[in-house]
Amino acid sequence: MAAGIWILVTVIALFLILMAFIFHRKKKTRMNYYGFFVMGLIWLLIGIPLKNEGLMALGIIFSLVGMMNSDKWMEHWHGWHHLEKGDKLMRTFLLIVAGIISIGLILYIIFGPKV
Secondary structure, eight states: OHHHHHHHHHHHHHHHHHHHHHHTOSSOOOOOHHHHHHHHHHHHHHHHHHTOHHHHHHHHHHHHHHHHTGGGGGGGOOOGGGSOHHHHHHHHHHHHHHHHHHHHHHHHHHHSOOO
């Protein structure tokens, strides 16, 4: 019983510290709701095969928050034309590597060793 009380006190203290940081920021930042939406989808898709209800619930919540504010998605959107040449090359390289890894994983799942 004593351990439960200490856990509750710790959670409340961390929550209060978090609230203090959020409300006492000098510079106000805009929320990236598209990021919330994408993060929610990723958490949901990871939670399904792991059968982790917590990840799935948080994924749904983040996705819903992002979808409810979909009118604000373009505030943080900067196309490729704003990037410098080095940044464009790096992003292109990372997209190609991610595509190759994805195709490799799909082929391994389809044609890999059958257990």
